[in-house]
Amino acid sequence: MSSYRSIVLVKQVPDTSNITGSAMKEDGTVNRAALPTIFNPEDLSALEAALEVKDRFGGTVTVVSMGPPKAADVLRDCLYRGADRAILVTDRRAGGSDTLATSYILSQAVKTVGEFDFVFCGRQAIDGDTAQTGPQCAEKLGVPQVAYLTEIIDVKDGFATIRRALGNGWEVVRAKLPILATVVEEANEPRPQAAIRVMRNKHKRVPLEVKEGETLRDEDRLEQWSLDDIGADLSRCGLAGSPTKVFNVQSIVLKKEGSVNVAPTEEGVRGLISELVKDRALG
Amino acid sequence: MSRNNPQGEVWVFVEQEDGALADVTLELCGKARELADKLGVKVGAVLLGYNVASLANTLYAYGADKVYVVNDKNLARFTSAPYAYVINEMINKYEPQIVLYGASPIGRDVAPRIASMTRSGLTADCTDLQISDVVDPKTKETRKNLLLQIRPAFGGNIVATIINPEQWPQMATVREGVFPKKDADEKRVGEVVSEKVEIPAELLVVEVIERFVEEKKVDLKGARIVVAGGGGVGSKENFKMIFDLANALGGAVGASRAAVDGGYVDRDYQVGQTGTTVRPALYIAIGISGAVQHRVGMQESAKIIAINNDPTAPIFSIAHYSIVGDLNEIVPMLIKAAKERVVEE
Numbered sequence: 001m002s003s004y005r006s007i008v009l010v011k012q013v014p015d016t017s018n019i020t021g022s023a024m025k026e027d028g029t030v031n032r033a034a035l036p037t038i039f040n041p042e043d044l045s046a047l048e049a050a051l052e053v054k055d056r057f058g059g060t061v062t063v064v065s066m067g068p069p070k071a072a073d074v075l076r077d078c079l080y081r082g083a084d085r086a087i088l089v090t091d092r093r094a095g096g097s098d099t100l101a102t103s104y105i106l107s108q109a110v111k112t113v114g115e116f117d118f119v120f121c122g123r124q125a126i127d128g129d130t131a132q133t134g135p136q137c138a139e140k141l142g143v144p145q146v147a148y149l150t151e152i153i154d155v156k157d158g159f160a161t162i163r164r165a166l167g168n169g170w171e172v173v174r175a176k177l178p179i180l181a182t183v184v185e186e187a188n189e190p191r192p193q194a195a196i197r198v199m200r201n202k203h204k205r206v207p208l209e210v211k212e213g214e215t216l217r218d219e220d221r222l223e224q225w226s227l228d229d230i231g232a233d234l235s236r237c238g239l240a241g242s243p244t245k246v247f248n249v250q251s252i253v254l255k256k257e258g259s260v261n262v263a264p265t266e267e268g269v270r271g272l273i274s275e276l277v278k279d280r281a282l283g
Numbered sequence: 284m285s286r287n288n289p290q291g292e293v294w295v296f297v298e299q300e301d302g303a304l305a306d307v308t309l310e311l312c313g314k315a316r317e318l319a320d321k322l323g324v325k326v327g328a329v330l331l332g333y334n335v336a337s338l339a340n341t342l343y344a345y346g347a348d349k350v351y352v353v354n355d356k357n358l359a360r361f362t363s364a365p366y367a368y369v370i371n372e373m374i375n376k377y378e379p380q381i382v383l384y385g386a387s388p389i390g391r392d393v394a395p396r397i398a399s400m401t402r403s404g405l406t407a408d409c410t411d412l413q414i415s416d417v418v419d420p421k422t423k424e425t426r427k428n429l430l431l432q433i434r435p436a437f438g439g440n441i442v443a444t445i446i447n448p449e450q451w452p453q454m455a456t457v458r459e460g461v462f463p464k465k466d467a468d469e470k471r472v473g474e475v476v477s478e479k480v481e482i483p484a485e486l487l488v489v490e491v492i493e494r495f496v497e498e499k500k501v502d503l504k505g506a507r508i509v510v511a512g513g514g515g516v517g518s519k520e521n522f523k524m525i526f527d528l529a530n531a532l533g534g535a536v537g538a539s540r541a542a543v544d545g546g547y548v549d550r551d552y553q554v555g556q557t558g559t560t561v562r563p564a565l566y567i568a569i570g571i572s573g574a575v576q577h578r579v580g581m582q583e584s585a586k587i588i589a590i591n592n593d594p595t596a597p598i599f600s601i602a603h604y605s606i607v608g609d610l611n612e613i614v615p616m617l618i619k620a621a622k623e624r625v626v627e628e
Binding site: 098099100103128129130131132133134135136138139140144145146147148161165166167168169170171172173174175176179242243244245246247248249250258259260261262263264265266268269270272273274276277279280281282 | 395436
């Protein structure tokens with residue numbers, strides 16, 4: 001078997017499907033701390049794609065995430081599912097990064113990991129839906145991107161044959177490695193955690209997760225990198241490295257004009273339909 | 284990286300497939316025209332492909348003054364790295380101040396790659412674009428004529444305005460249907476600028492070997508009546524009711540993101556910021572609470588009916604007709620009433 005080196009970029013995100021009133025701050029921004037966090041769904045698909053390459057064609061899977069120490073949760077999850085190595089890039093100076101700064105930091109981390117054949121990431125994260133970080137990383141790594149991967153058809157002789165989704169169909173591309181691929185949810189069914197791998201990895205922590213008075217045994221240490229460790233130019237990280245600025249945030253004032261209350265009864269509904277017919281809204 | 288050029292043009296990235304222009308490109312040409320008129324500059328459409336120069340006349344008709352054509356066999360099919368390379372070269376040469384892209388699979392693939400090269404800001408899925416002077420809150424300095432990129436933000440009833448004051452071009456993606464397609468003015472003429480860009484061989488390493496494109500299954504944008512279901516519908520089985528009502532009314536089916544995420548219906552049906560924007564004569568929102576991301580995709584409907592058991596649901600604030608109650612009782616009543624309706628000629 002050959003040995004393909006895959007790097008997977010994953011993100012821990014607030015569970016936006018569970019946003020409640022208490023998660024909103026008074027200024028209209030989201031209080032992320034009040035939200036439950038989850039593994040960004042399409043990043044889980046990206047991990048599965050990398051594990052599939054490893055299973056079918058041989059190789060290794062390294063996972064990289066950027067976030068606060070708590071984001072080590074998703075790295076442990078990756079280890080439970082089959083990743084070989086996991087690294088957290090965590091640094092307060094990375095706070096406030098937009099997609100451009102984030103992609104710079106992640107690409108520096110990938111370069112620090114070393115040479116690769118594949119970088120996999122989810123198409124987009126549910127907390128922003130921008131789908132920008134993947135393509136931006138590809139450019140910074142100097143490799144082509146294959147967006148919206150739905151199937152790895154074959155990997156052979158330094159080329160990957162991949163099916164990818166178009167809005168209205170699909171295409172099959174043959175790409176010379178290395179590449180970055182963004183993966184969509186339809187691509188696969190992520191495998192569950194393996195009990196034996198949970199047993200083996202559940203005590204792993206990044207040093208910043210360790211509370212005062214606790215000790216971290218060497219075999220339980222998860223790799224934790226700062227911006228210095230990845231040789232990042234600080235002017236390209238965090239707010240300083242983010243060209244997009246939030247100019248203002250407004251609550252929407254909903255205008256209510258002449259709304260008609262319709263009774264939830266046969267009669268009310270029948271009246272509504274005939275009014276719509278009269279108004280030519282219905283034919 | 285290009286410098287910030289206040290005389291720079293407003294550009295639209297042209298999306299075409301086998302010589303057919305994407306609707307979103309024509310919609311953006313109209314918006315670019317508005318922005319450019321405010322700035323007193325020209326609209327440039329950037330057209331990459333092979334033997335596609337004949338599309339220029341259509342682009343003029345929808346608002347372009349200039350069409351930059353890069354004709355190259357290697358650009359016949361869209362692949363992101365060569366396309367991004369060519370556009371970045373053109374940006375460096377001509378220094379547009381704004382570049383707009385459709386938030387389509389192609390636009391969302393190529394635009395971020397370009398933004399990574401120009402190191403300028405890119406705002407995804409804008410629901411409005413405006414030109415305005417901006418006073419820096421810290422320095423009190425006025426920046427003339429910035430592009431305001433407006434989009435609903437994460438999670439709640441808020442809209443964020445994003446600017447890219449420092450590093451231009453200012454770039455944004457916009458979904459199809461967000462801006463209406465203006466009427467074509469066949470008399471408008473423009474100028475073709477032919478460009479030759481040498482694409483480095485190391486970028487030509489992704490080859491399209493097979494392709495399948497199907498007709499759109501769901502035509503929400505063109506529908507006169509849209510019946511949309513949300514998370515309140517509760518299940519895939521129950522969502523059948525939404526189809527039944529749409530059939531009874533002769534309308535199309537739509538859905539909120541909650542319904543799509545819940546697996547009740549395909550993503551093709553999604554109405555809203557990350558789905559389709561619709562402006563039908565009649566929009567019926569069933570079991571949809573009305574988060575801002577949904578509302579921006581339907582609030583310009585001529586008539587809106589909202590059905591929800593929660594009287595405080597935000598959807599009622601924009602509804603013309605409100606029915607508070609159990610959708611499982613109301614929708615069957617509506618289907619019955621719709622089937623029995625009498626239409627006078």
